Amino acid sequence: MSEWHYPEVGGTQDVFFDRATARFLPTIVAGEGVYLIDDRGRRLLDVCSGPFLAALGQGNERVLQAMVEQGRKLTYTYSRTTRHPANAALAERIASLAGAGFERVHLTSGGSEAVEMALKFLRAHAVASGQGQRNRVISMMPGYHGATLQTLGLNGDVLAPALWSSMTVYSEKIPAPLTFRAPSPESAASASLTALEETIQRIGPEQVLAFVMEPIGGQSSGVNVPHPSFASGARSICDRYGIRLVFDESVSAFRTGRFLAAHHAPDALPDVAVLAKGLAAGYAPLAAALVPAALVEELSATTGFVVSHSYDASPIACAAGAAVLDEIVERDLIANAERVGAELRAGLEVIAENSPLIGDVRGRGLLLAIELVSDRTTLARFPAEVDPGSVVLRHGLDHGLLLYSRRQNRGRFGDWLLIAPPLVIDAEVCGDLLGRLESTLASAANELVRSHTSNGTDPL
Numbered sequence: 111m112s113e114w115h116y117p118e119v120g121g122t123q124d125v126f127f128d129r130a131t132a133r134f135l136p137t138i139v140a141g142e143g144v145y146l147i148d149d150r151g152r153r154l155l156d157v158c159s160g161p162f163l164a165a166l167g168q169g170n171e172r173v174l175q176a177m178v179e180q181g182r183k184l185t186y187t188y189s190r191t192t193r194h195p196a197n198a199a200l201a202e203r204i205a206s207l208a209g210a211g212f213e214r215v216h217l218t219s220g221g222s223e224a225v226e227m228a229l230k231f232l233r234a235h236a237v238a239s240g241q242g243q244r245n246r247v248i249s250m251m252p253g254y255h256g257a258t259l260q261t262l263g264l265n266g267d268v269l270a271p272a273l274w275s276s277m278t279v280y281s282e283k284i285p286a287p288l289t290f291r292a293p294s295p296e297s298a299a300s301a302s303l304t305a306l307e308e309t310i311q312r313i314g315p316e317q318v319l320a321f322v323m324e325p326i327g328g329q330s331s332g333v334n335v336p337h338p339s340f341a342s343g344a345r346s347i348c349d350r351y352g353i354r355l356v357f358d359e360s361v362s363a364f365r366t367g368r369f370l371a372a373h374h375a376p377d378a379l380p381d382v383a384v385l386a387k388g389l390a391a392g393y394a395p396l397a398a399a400l401v402p403a404a405l406v407e408e409l410s411a412t413t414g415f416v417v418s419h420s421y422d423a424s425p426i427a428c429a430a431g432a433a434v435l436d437e438i439v440e441r442d443l444i445a446n447a448e449r450v451g452a453e454l455r456a457g458l459e460v461i462a463e464n465s466p467l468i469g470d471v472r473g474r475g476l477l478l479a480i481e482l483v484s485d486r487t488t489l490a491r492f493p494a495e496v497d498p499g500s501v502v503l504r505h506g507l508d509h510g511l512l513l514y515s516r517r518q519n520r521g522r523f524g525d526w527l528l529i530a531p532p533l534v535i536d537a538e539v540c541g542d543l544l545g546r547l548e549s550t551l552a553s554a555a556n557e558l559v560r561s562h563t564s565n566g567t568d569p570l
């Protein structure tokens with residue numbers, strides 16, 4: 111482990127973290143394809159593409175070149191006072207890939223901003239169309255939508271109110287249709303839909319603006335894949351009450367074998383889809399809210415929607431996004447995600463058979479997770495004081511893996527490792543990943559078995 115200390119002044123982002131977390135962070139000094147190189151010369155396979163983000167890996171020449179060329183031609187112009195061709199080119203590219211219902215593309219810098227933009231846009235549309243009473247939002251517990259003050263209130267995080275208090279507005283939460291430990295995926299979906307409808311009735315249907323959900327979960331649910339009846343049920347409930355359905359696809363876009371995870375269920379498309387992370391794949395801060403042309407035109411005929419951040423649709427970010435999409439399309443990376451992801455998942459299932467730590471393997475394409483349990487027979491979670499993911503992460507570094515784990519709310523919903531490598535990964539590197547992961551889990555299991563005691567109870 112690198113020696114960690116507080117510098118006199120400045121320091122990296124982790125000087126803000128708690129010391130226990132900061133202590134084990136590797137110092138990354140270079141990147142090569144799907145590997146990150148640390149200051150000790152270790153080549154670490156980037157198992158979750160950072161936070162589901164670095165879809166093309168490091169140093170993609172085509173993307174870097176596109177950014178340099180754009181920067182030379184036009185570095186920056188403000189999207190509120192001007193327009194520029196790189197914005198038009200990227201919006202056309204995204205809208206064509208997203209298909210009918212997503213003709214307009216509002217570009218901004220990150221997932222939290224894009225989720226907020228989507229809600230601000232829908233609110234502005236509601237006000238302009240005489241539905242100003244619609245200001246309530248429903249989302250899921252657990253769930254994640256960002257770290258701005260407003261998205262913190264959307265997140266399904268039971269501890270958020272104690273920390274953020276009245277600094278944010280909290281959405282109403284319904285239980286996410288978590289499949290693991292549920293009697294069946296269908297019953298989980300059905301219970302969540304019942305809660306959605308009851309919540310709408312309790313608030314008053316005419317007050318509700320939107321229901322925001324991750325169609326396939328990310329870090330907050332350990333890639334929960336709801337039963338298909340959930341999306342179709344949510345679509346019909348929203349339609350019944352004139353409520354907008356928003357899919358936060360910050361994580362799921364590009365990864366599940368379709369451009370949008372929403373495309374797995376064409377009859378249950380949302381009104382708005384949010385893209386982030388993989389869109390510029392780490393080359394530039396970029397995210398998008400995809401909305402139907404009809405809504406934009408209705409609004410532009412009245413008040414319009416002129417809410418902007420200075421970096422919205424910035425030329426270099428647009429050039430990066432367009433080049434990333436060119437790579438995704440020309441290298442057929444969405445199909446690669448489906449194909450290689452299926453092999454990776456099969457390999458994870460084999461590892462799971464022999465690992466005392468794995469209770470579940472789930473996900474779709476190259477968006478996968480394994481749930482860590484303290485007892486495979488009872489599926490018991492780890493007790494609040496043991497964070498198994500952080501132990502596995504530490505062992506991963508010794509086996510050449512940079513892993514990403516999550517335990518939200520001290521393990522209340524579970525512990526998981528998120529397995530979402532860059533979309534450019536091939537079967538050979540996946541094989542290497544699996545071998546390293548198996549050794550990592552074996553050595554982590556030794557440590558955890560020595561240190562934990564199973565609580566065996568359901569903390570929910």
Ligand SMILES: Cc1ncc(COP(=O)(O)O)c(C=O)c1O
Pocket residue numbers: 161219220221222223225254255256257324328329358359360361386387
């Ligand atoms: C589903 C989802 N939505 C929104 C966000 C927020 O994106 P950003 O970190 O780019 O603001 C994240 C980030 O992890 C996410 O996973």
